[in-house]
Amino acid sequence: AVFDDFIGEDEVARMRGLADRALALRAEVREGGPAIVDLNTGYIRDPKGLVNMYEEAPGLFSAEDFAFYRGVIERLRQRVMATFGLTELYFTAPTFITHSVASDAWEPASPHDEYWHPHVDKLNTAHYDWSGLLYLSMHGEDFTGGKLVFYESGFEHTQFENYAGFKETDEARGRQVLRVAPRKGRMVTFSAGRENPHRVERLRTGERYVLSFWFTCDPAREFTTFLDGKVHKKFGRQQEEG
Numbered sequence: 001a002v003f004d005d006f007i008g009e010d011e012v013a014r015m016r017g018l019a020d021r022a023l024a025l026r027a028e029v030r031e032g033g034p035a036i037v038d039l040n041t042g043y044i045r046d047p048k049g050l051v052n053m054y055e056e057a058p059g060l061f062s063a064e065d066f067a068f069y070r071g072v073i074e075r076l077r078q079r080v081m082a083t084f085g086l087t088e089l090y091f092t093a094p095t096f097i098t099h100s101v102a103s104d105a106w107e108p109a110s111p112h113d114e115y116w117h118p119h120v121d122k123l124n125t126a127h128y129d130w131s132g133l134l135y136l137s138m139h140g141e142d143f144t145g146g147k148l149v150f151y152e153s154g155f156e157h158t159q160f161e162n163y164a165g166f167k168e169t170d171e172a173r174g175r176q177v178l179r180v181a182p183r184k185g186r187m188v189t190f191s192a193g194r195e196n197p198h199r200v201e202r203l204r205t206g207e208r209y210v211l212s213f214w215f216t217c218d219p220a221r222e223f224t225t226f227l228d229g230k231v232h233k234k235f236g237r238q239q240e241e242g
Contacts, residue, residue, distance in 0.1 A: 001189050012185055015097065021061070033100065033106035034098050034115055040094060040232065047109065047113065073213065084130070089215045094214075116199055118199040129218070131192045133187070135187075137182060146201055147182070148201075149200070
C-alpha cells in the first residue's frame with residue numbers, strides 16, 4: 001500500500017533535521033554510502049563504524065524532538081492497522097533513518113553493505129510481520145537510483161546463499177511486479193513475508209533520506225520505545241527494563 005503526503009513538508013524537514021543533527025557528529029569521516037541513525041538506542045552506523053550519539057553528544061535532542069518522532073511512529077502503526085484490518089500491532093525494534101550519499105569514493109566492504117540486493121524482511125528477522133518506509137526526499141530532484149522494487153513471490157535470489165550473487169539481469173527485470181519512486185512524505189507498507197521480496201536500487205547521484213520501520217503481531221516481541229536520550233545497549237520488551 002502506498003500513501004502520499006502521509007506527513008507534510010514541515011514534518012519531513014523536521015525529521016531530516018533530526019538525522020542531520022546526528023550525522024554532523026560523523027561529518028569528518030563520512031565518504032559516502034549509507035548511514036543509519038537510530039534515535040531509540042542512540043547508535044549511528046556508517047561505513048566507518050558504529051558510535052553512540054548519546055555518548056558523543058548528550059542532550060543532542062530535546063523532549064519535544066522525541067515526542068515528535070514517537071508521534072510519527074504511532075501514526076504509522078495506526079495506518080498499518082487500518083490498512084490491513086488489524087486489531088493488534090506492536091512496535092518492534094528498530095526504526096531508523098537512513099541517509100545515503102552517492103559517491104565514487106565509497107565501495108561496500110562486505111556483501112552486507114550491498115543494500116541493493118533482493119531480500120525478504122521476515123527471513124532477516126523472524127518476528128517482523130509488517131514492514132514500511134517513509135520517504136524524506138524526492139526521486140529525480142534529490143537523487144537518482146534508489147527506487148523500491150518488488151519481485152514475484154518466490155524470486156530465487158531472496159535466499160541468503162544467493163544474496164551476494166545477485167545481478168540485475170533481464171530475467172530479474174522480467175520478474176519485477178512494482179517499482180516505487182520515493183517522494184517526500186510518501187509512505188509504503190507491506191507484509192514482511194516471502195510474498196514480498198524486494199530491494200532498493202543502488203543510489204546513482206545525490207542524497208536519499210528514508211525512515212524504515214517494522215511492526216509485529218506477536219505481543220511477546222513488543223519492544224520499549226525508549227526515546228529518552230540515553231544509551232541503550234539492547235532493546236527490552238515493554239515489561240522489562242531497557
